[in-house]
Protein backbone atom coordinates (compact mmCIF):
# COMPACT_ATOMS: atom_id res chain seq x y z
CA UNK A 207 0.00 0.00 0.00
CA UNK A 208 1.45 3.40 -0.92
CA UNK A 209 1.57 6.15 1.69
CA UNK A 210 -1.39 8.05 0.36
CA UNK A 211 -3.61 5.01 0.12
CA UNK A 212 -6.48 4.89 2.59
CA UNK A 213 -7.39 1.60 4.31
CA UNK A 214 -10.14 1.25 1.70
CA UNK A 215 -7.46 1.21 -0.98
CA UNK A 216 -8.20 4.59 -2.56
CA UNK A 217 -5.98 7.65 -2.78
CA UNK A 218 -6.85 10.18 -0.07
CA UNK A 219 -7.40 12.93 -2.63
CA UNK A 220 -10.22 11.16 -4.48
CA UNK A 221 -13.81 11.01 -3.30
CA UNK A 222 -14.80 7.61 -1.92
CA UNK A 223 -16.24 5.12 -4.42
CA UNK A 224 -19.83 5.33 -3.10
CA UNK A 225 -19.91 9.15 -3.42
CA UNK A 226 -22.20 9.09 -6.47
CA UNK A 227 -24.52 6.37 -5.08
CA UNK A 228 -28.27 7.03 -4.98
CA UNK A 229 -28.21 6.73 -1.17
CA UNK A 230 -25.58 9.41 -0.61
CA UNK A 231 -27.12 11.65 -3.26
CA UNK A 232 -30.51 11.45 -1.55
CA UNK A 233 -28.87 12.26 1.81
CA UNK A 234 -27.27 15.30 0.15
CA UNK A 235 -30.66 16.26 -1.38
CA UNK A 236 -29.32 15.88 -4.93
CA UNK A 237 -31.33 14.36 -7.82
CA UNK A 238 -31.34 10.54 -7.76
CA UNK A 239 -31.81 7.84 -10.46
CA UNK A 240 -34.25 6.06 -8.10
CA UNK A 241 -35.27 6.38 -4.46
CA UNK A 242 -32.62 4.50 -2.45
CA UNK A 243 -33.74 1.81 -0.01
CA UNK A 244 -32.21 0.20 3.05
CA UNK A 245 -33.80 -1.30 6.16
CA UNK A 246 -32.97 -0.81 9.80
CA UNK A 247 -32.10 -4.29 11.12
CA UNK A 248 -31.77 -5.58 7.55
CA UNK A 249 -29.15 -7.97 8.90
CA UNK A 250 -30.35 -10.36 11.55
CA UNK A 251 -32.94 -12.93 12.41
CA UNK A 252 -35.19 -12.51 9.38
CA UNK A 253 -32.41 -14.11 7.28
CA UNK A 254 -31.81 -17.88 7.43
CA UNK A 255 -28.19 -17.31 6.36
CA UNK A 256 -27.78 -15.08 9.44
CA UNK A 257 -29.20 -17.69 11.81
CA UNK A 258 -26.81 -20.22 10.25
CA UNK A 259 -23.59 -18.24 10.77
CA UNK A 260 -24.68 -17.12 14.26
CA UNK A 261 -25.24 -20.71 15.46
CA UNK A 262 -23.38 -21.17 18.76
CA UNK A 263 -21.97 -17.62 18.74
CA UNK A 264 -23.26 -15.14 21.33
CA UNK A 265 -24.48 -11.79 19.92
CA UNK A 266 -21.73 -9.64 21.47
CA UNK A 267 -19.03 -12.15 20.52
CA UNK A 268 -20.22 -12.03 16.92
CA UNK A 269 -19.77 -8.23 16.93
CA UNK A 270 -16.08 -8.66 17.80
CA UNK A 271 -15.17 -11.05 14.97
CA UNK A 272 -14.32 -9.03 11.85
CA UNK A 273 -14.84 -11.89 9.36
CA UNK A 274 -18.27 -12.68 10.80
CA UNK A 275 -19.24 -8.99 10.94
CA UNK A 276 -18.27 -8.64 7.29
CA UNK A 277 -20.32 -11.67 6.26
CA UNK A 278 -23.43 -10.66 8.25
CA UNK A 279 -23.27 -7.06 7.00
CA UNK A 280 -23.07 -8.24 3.39
CA UNK A 281 -25.89 -10.82 3.60
CA UNK A 282 -28.82 -8.40 3.15
CA UNK A 283 -26.96 -6.47 0.43
CA UNK A 284 -26.51 -9.66 -1.59
CA UNK A 285 -30.03 -10.91 -1.02
CA UNK A 286 -32.17 -7.78 -1.21
CA UNK A 287 -30.02 -5.47 -3.40
CA UNK A 288 -30.49 -2.65 -0.92
CA UNK A 289 -28.77 0.66 -1.69
CA UNK A 290 -26.68 0.71 1.49
CA UNK A 291 -25.14 -1.67 4.00
CA UNK A 292 -25.36 -1.01 7.74
CA UNK A 293 -22.42 -2.09 9.83
CA UNK A 294 -23.37 -5.15 11.90
CA UNK A 295 -22.93 -4.37 15.56
CA UNK A 296 -25.09 -3.15 18.43
CA UNK A 297 -25.51 0.15 20.23
CA UNK A 298 -24.03 -1.31 23.43
CA UNK A 299 -20.77 -2.50 21.79
CA UNK A 300 -18.77 0.68 22.70
CA UNK A 301 -19.96 0.37 26.32
CA UNK A 302 -18.81 -3.24 26.44
CA UNK A 303 -15.53 -2.12 24.86
CA UNK A 304 -14.77 0.28 27.73
CA UNK A 305 -15.40 -2.46 30.28
CA UNK A 306 -19.06 -2.12 31.28
CA UNK A 307 -20.31 -5.51 32.38
CA UNK A 308 -23.27 -6.14 30.08
CA UNK A 309 -24.74 -8.79 27.84
CA UNK A 310 -27.35 -9.01 25.09
CA UNK A 311 -29.95 -11.56 26.15
CA UNK A 312 -31.86 -13.24 23.31
CA UNK A 313 -35.43 -11.98 23.11
CA UNK A 314 -34.77 -9.35 25.79
CA UNK A 315 -31.98 -7.02 24.68
CA UNK A 316 -29.05 -5.40 26.49
CA UNK A 317 -28.80 -6.15 30.22
CA UNK A 318 -26.32 -4.24 32.42
CA UNK A 319 -24.97 -6.05 35.50
CA UNK A 320 -24.59 -2.93 37.67
CA UNK A 321 -26.74 0.04 36.61
CA UNK A 322 -25.22 3.53 36.59
CA UNK A 323 -27.11 5.81 38.97
CA UNK A 324 -24.65 7.75 41.16
CA UNK A 325 -21.82 10.20 40.65
CA UNK A 326 -19.35 7.49 41.69
CA UNK A 327 -20.73 5.25 38.92
CA UNK A 328 -19.74 7.84 36.28
CA UNK A 329 -16.08 6.93 36.75
CA UNK A 330 -16.84 3.57 35.09
CA UNK A 331 -17.48 5.38 31.80
CA UNK A 332 -13.92 5.93 30.61
CA UNK A 333 -12.93 7.29 27.19
CA UNK A 334 -13.11 4.97 24.18
CA UNK A 335 -9.99 4.58 22.04
CA UNK A 336 -9.70 3.06 18.58
CA UNK A 337 -7.69 0.19 20.13
CA UNK A 338 -10.73 -0.73 22.24
CA UNK A 339 -12.66 -1.42 19.03
CA UNK A 340 -9.85 -2.65 16.74
CA UNK A 341 -12.27 -5.19 15.26
CA UNK A 342 -14.48 -2.35 13.95
CA UNK A 343 -11.60 -0.80 12.00
CA UNK A 344 -10.62 -4.19 10.65
CA UNK A 345 -14.14 -5.23 9.63
CA UNK A 346 -14.90 -1.88 7.95
CA UNK A 347 -11.63 -2.03 6.01
CA UNK A 348 -12.66 -5.41 4.58
CA UNK A 349 -16.24 -4.31 4.03
CA UNK A 350 -15.57 -1.14 2.06
CA UNK A 351 -13.24 -3.15 -0.17
CA UNK A 352 -16.02 -5.66 -0.98
CA UNK A 353 -18.85 -3.15 -1.13
CA UNK A 354 -17.22 -1.02 -3.82
CA UNK A 355 -19.75 1.66 -4.77
CA UNK A 356 -22.33 0.54 -2.19
CA UNK A 357 -22.14 2.84 0.84
CA UNK A 358 -21.62 1.53 4.36
CA UNK A 359 -23.59 3.21 7.13
CA UNK A 360 -21.89 3.38 10.52
CA UNK A 361 -23.99 3.90 13.62
CA UNK A 362 -24.12 4.48 17.34
CA UNK A 363 -26.70 4.75 20.08
CA UNK A 364 -27.49 8.32 21.11
CA UNK A 365 -26.68 9.45 24.67
CA UNK A 366 -30.31 9.26 25.89
CA UNK A 367 -30.96 5.74 24.61
CA UNK A 368 -27.61 4.48 25.94
CA UNK A 369 -28.31 6.18 29.29
CA UNK A 370 -31.68 4.47 29.42
CA UNK A 371 -30.05 1.00 29.23
CA UNK A 372 -27.30 1.96 31.69
CA UNK A 373 -29.57 3.57 34.27
CA UNK A 374 -32.44 1.07 34.07
CA UNK A 375 -30.07 -1.89 33.82
CA UNK A 376 -31.98 -3.23 30.79
CA UNK A 377 -34.90 -2.55 28.46
CA UNK A 378 -37.65 -0.46 30.04
CA UNK A 379 -41.18 0.50 29.13
CA UNK A 380 -41.47 3.66 31.25
CA UNK A 381 -37.82 4.70 31.76
CA UNK A 382 -38.64 5.59 35.38
CA UNK A 383 -35.09 5.38 36.78
CA UNK A 384 -33.77 7.31 33.81
CA UNK A 385 -36.36 10.07 34.19
CA UNK A 386 -35.88 10.13 37.98
CA UNK A 387 -32.21 10.94 37.38
CA UNK A 388 -32.97 13.46 34.64
CA UNK A 389 -35.52 15.40 36.72
CA UNK A 390 -34.06 14.70 40.17
CA UNK A 391 -30.36 15.38 39.63
CA UNK A 392 -30.01 17.51 36.49
CA UNK A 393 -26.28 18.08 36.98
CA UNK A 394 -25.43 14.39 37.32
CA UNK A 395 -27.71 13.68 34.33
CA UNK A 396 -25.96 16.34 32.22
CA UNK A 397 -22.57 14.93 33.17
CA UNK A 398 -23.68 11.38 32.33
CA UNK A 399 -25.00 12.41 28.91
CA UNK A 400 -21.86 14.40 28.23
CA UNK A 401 -19.68 11.33 29.03
CA UNK A 402 -21.83 9.24 26.68
CA UNK A 403 -21.57 11.92 23.98
CA UNK A 404 -17.76 11.69 24.19
CA UNK A 405 -17.82 7.90 23.89
CA UNK A 406 -20.34 7.96 21.05
CA UNK A 407 -18.37 10.61 19.16
CA UNK A 408 -15.19 8.55 19.45
CA UNK A 409 -17.03 5.44 18.24
CA UNK A 410 -18.48 7.22 15.19
CA UNK A 411 -15.07 8.70 14.33
CA UNK A 412 -13.50 5.23 14.33
CA UNK A 413 -16.16 4.06 11.86
CA UNK A 414 -15.85 7.08 9.56
CA UNK A 415 -12.06 6.95 9.56
CA UNK A 416 -12.22 3.26 8.68
CA UNK A 417 -14.46 4.02 5.67
CA UNK A 418 -18.13 4.40 6.69
CA UNK A 419 -19.74 6.87 4.27
CA UNK A 420 -22.69 7.92 6.44
CA UNK A 421 -23.62 7.57 10.11
CA UNK A 422 -26.91 7.05 11.90
CA UNK A 423 -27.47 8.06 15.50
CA UNK A 424 -30.16 5.80 17.00
CA UNK A 425 -32.09 7.57 19.74
CA UNK A 426 -34.65 4.80 19.67
CA UNK A 427 -36.36 5.51 22.99
CA UNK A 428 -36.24 9.34 23.07
CA UNK A 429 -39.90 9.50 21.99
CA UNK A 430 -40.62 8.99 25.70
CA UNK A 431 -39.78 12.68 26.28
CA UNK A 432 -41.72 15.92 25.86
CA UNK A 433 -40.10 18.47 23.50
CA UNK A 434 -39.14 20.92 26.27
CA UNK A 435 -37.38 18.19 28.23
CA UNK A 436 -35.66 16.92 25.11
CA UNK A 437 -34.39 20.40 24.30
CA UNK A 438 -33.16 21.07 27.84
CA UNK A 439 -31.82 17.70 28.93
CA UNK A 440 -30.90 15.66 25.85
CA UNK A 441 -30.36 17.81 22.78
CA UNK A 442 -27.06 19.36 24.00
CA UNK A 443 -25.45 15.91 24.22
CA UNK A 444 -26.78 14.70 20.83
CA UNK A 445 -25.77 18.02 19.25
CA UNK A 446 -22.26 17.52 20.61
CA UNK A 447 -22.08 14.12 18.88
CA UNK A 448 -23.25 15.53 15.54
CA UNK A 449 -20.90 18.50 15.66
CA UNK A 450 -17.96 16.25 16.59
CA UNK A 451 -18.22 14.46 13.22
CA UNK A 452 -19.35 17.45 11.12
CA UNK A 453 -15.89 18.07 9.64
CA UNK A 454 -15.83 14.65 7.94
CA UNK A 455 -18.63 15.77 5.64
CA UNK A 456 -20.48 12.43 5.73
CA UNK A 457 -24.29 12.54 6.01
CA UNK A 458 -25.57 12.29 9.57
CA UNK A 459 -28.92 10.53 10.10
CA UNK A 460 -30.94 10.91 13.32
CA UNK A 461 -33.64 8.41 14.19
CA UNK A 462 -36.02 7.71 17.06
CA UNK A 463 -39.34 5.91 17.56
CA UNK A 464 -42.52 7.82 18.48
CA UNK A 465 -40.77 11.13 17.84
CA UNK A 466 -43.58 12.93 15.97
CA UNK A 467 -43.44 15.85 18.40
CA UNK A 468 -39.62 15.92 18.32
CA UNK A 469 -38.96 15.80 14.56
CA UNK A 470 -37.97 19.47 14.31
CA UNK A 471 -35.60 19.15 17.25
CA UNK A 472 -34.02 15.95 15.90
CA UNK A 473 -33.05 17.94 12.82
CA UNK A 474 -31.97 20.97 14.84
CA UNK A 475 -29.60 18.78 16.87
CA UNK A 476 -27.41 18.65 13.77
CA UNK A 477 -28.73 15.92 11.47
CA UNK A 478 -28.65 16.08 7.68
CA UNK A 479 -31.32 13.37 7.42
CA UNK A 480 -34.18 12.86 9.88
CA UNK A 481 -35.57 9.35 10.31
CA UNK A 482 -39.34 9.15 10.71
CA UNK A 483 -41.38 6.25 12.14
CA UNK A 484 -44.73 5.29 10.60
CA UNK A 485 -46.88 7.50 12.84
CA UNK A 486 -46.34 10.73 10.88
CA UNK A 487 -46.71 10.83 7.06
CA UNK A 488 -43.58 12.09 5.32
CA UNK A 489 -45.19 15.25 3.89
CA UNK A 490 -46.28 16.27 7.40
CA UNK A 491 -42.86 15.24 8.77
CA UNK A 492 -41.23 17.55 6.19
CA UNK A 493 -43.33 20.46 7.49
CA UNK A 494 -42.24 19.67 11.05
CA UNK A 495 -38.56 19.28 10.15
CA UNK A 496 -38.39 22.32 7.89
CA UNK A 497 -36.20 22.94 4.82
CA UNK A 498 -32.60 21.83 4.34
CA UNK A 499 -32.95 18.23 5.56
CA UNK A 500 -33.63 14.93 3.82
CA UNK A 501 -36.06 12.44 5.37
CA UNK A 502 -35.78 8.69 5.86
CA UNK A 503 -38.70 6.31 6.29
CA UNK A 504 -41.34 5.24 6.90
CA UNK A 505 -43.27 2.04 6.11
CA UNK A 506 -44.65 0.34 9.22
CA UNK A 507 -42.60 -2.88 9.61
CA UNK A 508 -45.80 -4.71 10.59
CA UNK A 509 -47.27 -3.97 7.14
CA UNK A 510 -44.87 -6.61 5.77
CA UNK A 511 -47.15 -9.25 7.34
CA UNK A 512 -50.27 -8.03 5.50
CA UNK A 513 -49.77 -9.69 2.09
CA UNK A 514 -48.53 -8.39 -1.27
CA UNK A 515 -51.49 -6.14 -2.15
CA UNK A 516 -51.49 -4.30 1.18
CA UNK A 517 -47.71 -3.97 1.06
CA UNK A 518 -47.87 -2.44 -2.43
CA UNK A 519 -50.67 -0.07 -1.43
CA UNK A 520 -48.88 1.14 1.71
CA UNK A 521 -45.60 1.49 -0.20
CA UNK A 522 -47.36 3.65 -2.80
CA UNK A 523 -48.77 5.75 0.04
CA UNK A 524 -45.30 6.34 1.53
CA UNK A 525 -43.87 7.25 -1.88
CA UNK A 526 -46.77 9.62 -2.64
CA UNK A 527 -46.20 11.45 0.66
CA UNK A 528 -42.49 11.65 -0.19
CA UNK A 529 -43.06 13.15 -3.64
CA UNK A 530 -42.18 16.77 -2.91
CA UNK A 531 -39.32 16.08 -0.48
CA UNK A 532 -35.86 17.58 -0.99
CA UNK A 533 -34.35 14.14 -0.42
CA UNK A 534 -35.89 10.79 0.50
CA UNK A 535 -34.31 7.53 1.65
CA UNK A 536 -36.89 4.75 1.77
CA UNK A 537 -36.78 2.69 4.96
CA UNK A 538 -39.12 1.09 7.46
CA UNK A 539 -40.40 3.16 10.37
CA UNK A 540 -38.39 0.90 12.71
CA UNK A 541 -36.34 -2.28 12.43
CA UNK A 542 -37.24 -5.39 10.43
CA UNK A 543 -39.19 -7.71 12.75
CA UNK A 544 -37.44 -11.07 13.25
CA UNK A 545 -40.31 -13.16 11.79
CA UNK A 546 -40.56 -11.11 8.58
CA UNK A 547 -40.48 -13.22 5.39
CA UNK A 548 -37.24 -12.08 3.73
CA UNK A 549 -38.78 -12.41 0.25
CA UNK A 550 -41.19 -9.57 1.06
CA UNK A 551 -38.16 -7.35 1.72
CA UNK A 552 -36.50 -8.32 -1.56
CA UNK A 553 -39.73 -7.55 -3.44
CA UNK A 554 -40.12 -4.26 -1.60
CA UNK A 555 -36.68 -3.06 -2.69
CA UNK A 556 -37.46 -3.89 -6.33
CA UNK A 557 -40.88 -2.27 -6.09
CA UNK A 558 -39.54 1.03 -4.71
CA UNK A 559 -36.81 1.06 -7.37
CA UNK A 560 -39.33 0.43 -10.17
CA UNK A 561 -41.88 2.94 -8.91
CA UNK A 562 -39.29 5.70 -8.59
CA UNK A 563 -37.03 5.06 -11.62
CA UNK A 564 -36.31 8.42 -13.28
Ligand SMILES: Cc1c2[nH]c(c1CCC(=O)O)Cc1[nH]c(c(CCC(=O)O)c1C)Cc1[nH]c(c(CCC(=O)O)c1C)Cc1[nH]c(c(C)c1CCC(=O)O)C2
Pocket residue numbers: 245246247248249250251265292293294295296297298310311312313314315316361424426541
Ligand atom coordinates in the same frame (compact mmCIF):
# COMPACT_ATOMS: atom_id res chain seq x y z
C1 LIG B 1 -32.36 -0.15 20.74
C2 LIG B 1 -31.26 -0.80 19.93
C3 LIG B 1 -30.49 -1.93 20.31
N1 LIG B 1 -29.61 -2.18 19.27
C4 LIG B 1 -29.79 -1.29 18.25
C5 LIG B 1 -30.81 -0.39 18.67
C6 LIG B 1 -31.28 0.79 17.87
C7 LIG B 1 -32.18 0.34 16.77
C8 LIG B 1 -33.57 0.05 17.21
O1 LIG B 1 -34.22 0.95 17.74
O2 LIG B 1 -34.02 -1.09 16.98
C9 LIG B 1 -29.06 -1.16 17.00
C10 LIG B 1 -28.72 -2.36 16.23
N2 LIG B 1 -28.63 -3.66 16.68
C11 LIG B 1 -28.26 -4.47 15.64
C12 LIG B 1 -28.06 -3.67 14.50
C13 LIG B 1 -27.50 -4.28 13.24
C14 LIG B 1 -27.47 -3.66 11.99
C15 LIG B 1 -28.78 -3.73 11.21
O3 LIG B 1 -29.63 -2.84 11.38
O4 LIG B 1 -28.93 -4.64 10.37
C16 LIG B 1 -28.38 -2.36 14.86
C17 LIG B 1 -28.37 -1.11 13.99
C18 LIG B 1 -28.06 -5.92 15.69
C19 LIG B 1 -28.80 -6.70 16.68
N3 LIG B 1 -29.01 -6.40 18.01
C20 LIG B 1 -29.70 -7.40 18.60
C21 LIG B 1 -29.97 -8.41 17.65
C22 LIG B 1 -30.70 -9.72 17.91
C23 LIG B 1 -29.80 -10.66 18.64
C24 LIG B 1 -29.58 -11.95 17.91
O5 LIG B 1 -29.69 -12.03 16.67
O6 LIG B 1 -29.22 -12.91 18.62
C25 LIG B 1 -29.40 -7.99 16.45
C26 LIG B 1 -29.36 -8.72 15.15
C27 LIG B 1 -30.08 -7.45 20.04
C28 LIG B 1 -30.71 -6.23 20.55
N4 LIG B 1 -30.05 -5.06 20.83
C29 LIG B 1 -30.94 -4.10 21.27
C30 LIG B 1 -32.23 -4.70 21.25
C31 LIG B 1 -33.50 -4.01 21.68
C32 LIG B 1 -32.08 -6.03 20.81
C33 LIG B 1 -33.17 -7.04 20.53
C34 LIG B 1 -33.27 -8.13 21.55
C35 LIG B 1 -33.92 -9.34 20.94
O7 LIG B 1 -35.06 -9.23 20.44
O8 LIG B 1 -33.29 -10.41 20.96
C36 LIG B 1 -30.56 -2.70 21.57
